[in-house]
Amino acid sequence: MSERPLLSIVIPAYNEENRLPDSLEQVTEFVRAQPYRAEVIVVDNNSTDRTGEIARSFSERFPFVRVLYEPQQGKGAAVKTGMLAGEGEYLFICDADLSMPIQEVNKFLPPQLEGYDIAIGSREAPGAVRYDEPAYRHLMGRVFNLIVQLIAVPGLRDTQCGFKCFRREVAHDLLPAQTMTGWSFDVELLFIARRRGYKIVEVPIHWYYRSHSRVHPIRDSINMLRDVIRIRLNGWRGMYG
Numbered sequence: 758m759s760e761r762p763l764l765s766i767v768i769p770a771y772n773e774e775n776r777l778p779d780s781l782e783q784v785t786e787f788v789r790a791q792p793y794r795a796e797v798i799v800v801d802n803n804s805t806d807r808t809g810e811i812a813r814s815f816s817e818r819f820p821f822v823r824v825l826y827e828p829q830q831g832k833g834a835a836v837k838t839g840m841l842a843g844e845g846e847y848l849f850i851c852d853a854d855l856s857m858p859i860q861e862v863n864k865f866l867p868p869q870l871e872g873y874d875i876a877i878g879s880r881e882a883p884g885a886v887r888y889d890e891p892a893y894r895h896l897m898g899r900v901f902n903l904i905v906q907l908i909a910v911p912g913l914r915d916t917q918c919g920f921k922c923f924r925r926e927v928a929h930d931l932l933p934a935q936t937m938t939g940w941s942f943d944v945e946l947l948f949i950a951r952r953r954g955y956k957i958v959e960v961p962i963h964w965y966y967r968s969h970s971r972v973h974p975i976r977d978s979i980n981m982l983r984d985v986i987r988i989r990l991n992g993w994r995g996m997y998g
Contacts, residue, residue, distance in 0.1 A: 762794035762821075764866065765843030766851050769827075769835035771802040773853045774811055776967075780855045781815045781822075787859045788821060793866075797822045798843055802835035833942025837935055840928050848928045850943075852919035854967040864960050865922040874927045874955035875947070877913070878920035884961035885915075891966070897978060904982060908989050909948045914959060916944050927955055934997050940977055941984035948988050949997045 766784060770777055781799070788795045799812040801824060809824065816822040827838040840848050847866060851859070857878055863869055865876045880887050881902075887895070898917065905916050921943060923931070930953065937945045950957060991997060 760794070762796050762845045763847060764791075764793065764795040764862070765840075765845030765848045766795065766797045766862070767836060767839035767843055767848060768797065768799045768851050768853050769802055769832050769839065770799055770804065770808050770812065770853045771830075771832070771835070772804045772806045772808060774804075774807040776854050777808060777811050780853055781812070783855060783859050784851070785815060785819050785822065787862070788819075791863075795821065796844060798825060798839045799823070800825045800827050800835040800839040802827050802832070803830050829938060831938035831942075832940055833935065833945075834938040836942060837932050837938075840923070841932055843925075843928075846925050847922055848925060849922045850920065856965050856967050857918075857920045857962045858965075861920075861962050862922075864962070870958070870960065872956070873958045874924050875950055875957045876922045876960050877916070877943075877947070877957065878918040878962045878964070879915040879959035880918055880962065880964045881914035882959040882961040886963045887966070888964065889966045890964075894966070901978060901981065905944055905985055908985050909944055910951055913947065913957065916947055918962070918964065920962065931955075936991070936996070937984055937988070939980065939984065941981050941988070944981075944985055945988050945991075948992060952992065952997055 784797055801809040812824040816824050825838055825842060827835045836850055849862060879885055931946050931949050934949050935945055
């Protein structure tokens with residue numbers, strides 16, 4: 758039992774009382790069906806609803822589920838807390854809405870995928886399929902990705918998909934340098950990873966658009982554009998080593 762689990766699934770959750778019960782049922786069923794050891798870490802990101810209570814009820818039922826609390830608001834802050842606490846050889850960021858079916862996690866793990874440092878779920882790589890996404894959301898995502906490629910991480914077709922897998926030692930090298938606490942944290946981590954020579958691969962996934970997204974199309978797009986510029990400036994200033 759002292760052996761490290763193969764996988765840690767880290768789920769940042771802010772006011773997810775409506776979606777979390779069904780998502781955690783699917784995740785725990787998936788974990789129980791695998792031949793390898795895994796753990797689930799739910800990070801309650803200062804929720805004001807029953808998110809923490811629901812997560813704790815699952816931790817009482819399943820010993821491989823842990824619940825952490827992150828008081829600093831922002832998905833990036835919650836992910837950082839969960840990833841640094843994860844004990845797995847692979848640390849997997851998983852959105853609470855499960856817009857990617859949880860069974861696709863195995864696409865990111867040996868033996869299906871090996872020889873990488875970071876694997877990012879991609880809705881644009883060959884073989885990926887999007888379901889029910891409004892045209893305006895797709896267009897916004899493509900415009901933002903173009904900006905990200907021009908300014909920060911060229912060559913990656915989908916940096917904003919919420920499903921990403923890090924080798925443990927890579928995550929523990931990158932996360933201490935992370936400064937972004939909001940939506941742009943993953944662009945920053947990928948930028949730092951490129952700077953440090955890590956191998957990043959894109960994994961085509963099946964992705965389902967979920968309504969009631971936490972992303973505000975106008976406000977968050979402006980904030981994320983500002984953050985991408987900050988990331989590039991931070992790089993020029995030598996903040997990331």
